[in-house]
Amino acid sequence: MNARLRDVAEHAGVSVRTVSNVVNGFRYVAPDTRTRVQASIDELGYRPNLAARTLRHSRTGLIALVVPEIDSPYFAELAARTVRIAQHRGLTVLIDQTDGDFERERLLLHGKRGQLVDGVLFSPWAVAPADLAARTDTVPLVLLGEHDGPAPVDHVAIDNVAAAREATRHLLATGRRRIAVIGVQPRTLNASARQRLAGYRQELEAFGLAPVVDRERPVRRLHRSDGYQAMLELLDSETPDAVFCFTDQLALGAMRALAERGLSVPDDVAIVGFDDIEDGRYSVPALTTVSPDKDQIASLALDALAAQGKPPRSIIAPHELIVRATT
Amino acid sequence: MNARLRDVAEHAGVSVRTVSNVVNGFRYVAPDTRTRVQASIDELGYRPNLAARTLRHSRTGLIALVVPEIDSPYFAELAARTVRIAQHRGLTVLIDQTDGDFERERLLLHGKRGQLVDGVLFSPWAVAPADLAARTDTVPLVLLGEHDGPAPVDHVAIDNVAAAREATRHLLATGRRRIAVIGVQPRTLNASARQRLAGYRQELEAFGLAPVVDRERPVRRLHRSDGYQAMLELLDSETPDAVFCFTDQLALGAMRALAERGLSVPDDVAIVGFDDIEDGRYSVPALTTVSPDKDQIASLALDALAAQGKPPRSIIAPHELIVRATT
DNA sequence: AACGTGGCATGCCACGTTGCAAACTCGACG
């Protein structure tokens, strides 16, 4: 067992309270008392017991980051930034991975984490606004990423419709006309995908083009393999001259399919991705993509957690289209 | 404030202890008492206070995973597996990110986490065995990855020397003779890099080739940009016919440099990486690599944490060479 | 009628910490 305040107190010949005062830097402690107590602390290797502190303060300094999969590059990069910024603010991040499983998401929403965390940053995959509204847990919650419908919680996201329009506009501006998309979600649940699709359609229509159903390819998940598969299917019907992929991972998978079929990017087919993950910067050719400001997202989300109690807000983080070599 | 055992007790008209018995599934609780208490629990939305439980049991169910950067794909994939396996075992993982900073690593080793975690999985970058030996903290610790010198802690790693020899042997077997490496660490600290270099040299010598100093390229970190840079430098002196990169990220950076210089992989230059990250499976061409069994690493490390108290062991996880299209 | 037994419920306490308020010391001031 580790040394407790009491052990230190006995060792230094003072009261428990005085040791506590030293540990917490209380002002009115005589210099030599402080020195003596500190010596005992060092000698006994005393470390404050965080459980006891937490019990006293009902505050843990922990926040949970809930994501479908931490090894998906977008979430990994977001997690890295969240952890870093949280560290600066004296918070520690605990990772919960749902694998996109509805039941696991629901459990976490409804307080599986108990009093363990001071707040939850939640990147939903399967749960719907209705599930959020039914929440009884009182731990502050901030949603990461798009969601629609009126959910009574803060959420931080970029403007997906605008971003998708910019991506599509860029493809149109470079002369492409047969523009496909990869990343439509079969279930209507994923709001980000829906908004990106909406933006794409809006921009096509604004340009005077009618959407072609066959060019809007669904995927099950957002992995490279899904993009690869969808691209192959797309090529089987008609070869588009551009593909707007709803994530960079899908785009990288699609590019591999194109390479295997001997098609050149961007000469035969232009590609735009979404997320600006590190891999896209080093792919050959380098990927044009919509870049959400991940530092801002993490930072704004932590702000929102800290500011809870106020009426829920929708917070828009900045994004930008980064043109590289695939368009 | 959330409901406490006492609130539930009052609401149900029983003692606090009885509620506790219900919550913990104690045998001797009358069925209708149990029902009544459960109803009160549901109505009040009672959740056990983990801090209090922890204080009582001196066990948190948390373990820390300490890595240089969580968004480096290898660590992201390792973290994903660790989190998943830990969940199965009733543990929650908390991520600490050191950015490879010596001071941050030292702090974590010496108990910054206090009594918050039941164990630490530590993937060191900057700290040396001596720092480990000087550790006073009593929280169980398991090192992930190579380290040499006698450190009095468990560690889990693959056989880096053997793996590097296999990679080199494979390149030799495909007829390559001017084999360079990228990933040597300028400081002698990183043991993995040192062992991979040793394996490479051993295999060359066993084949009757003398190592060429100029072909052993150092890097500062293990990012794509480092591999890119190192490859460019390598091309400025002499074009090797193969490069063994100490991580897949370095390899992907190197491949980008080769593409820019108009060199073909694998025709002009063969590439072998190390880590088997997802990106390498979808790069064009797909990357030949040494694949450490990450599930085994995570699983063995958690076993080792659970089994602490016994004399420290070196645990070897399996690996295999996966031949794809870059060789 | 006394006794034993098994089922069930409860009170007390400790886990390690800190807030609160009181108590004590000592020099300065009227």
Next chain:
DNA sequence: CGTCGAGTTTGCAACGTGGCATGCCACGTT
């Protein structure tokens, strides 16, 4: 010389939980 107050130290209680031991009751046995 008494009083005041700043500086310093302390004891007590409480945060929410669960281990322990004990108490109580109904029922069956001797």
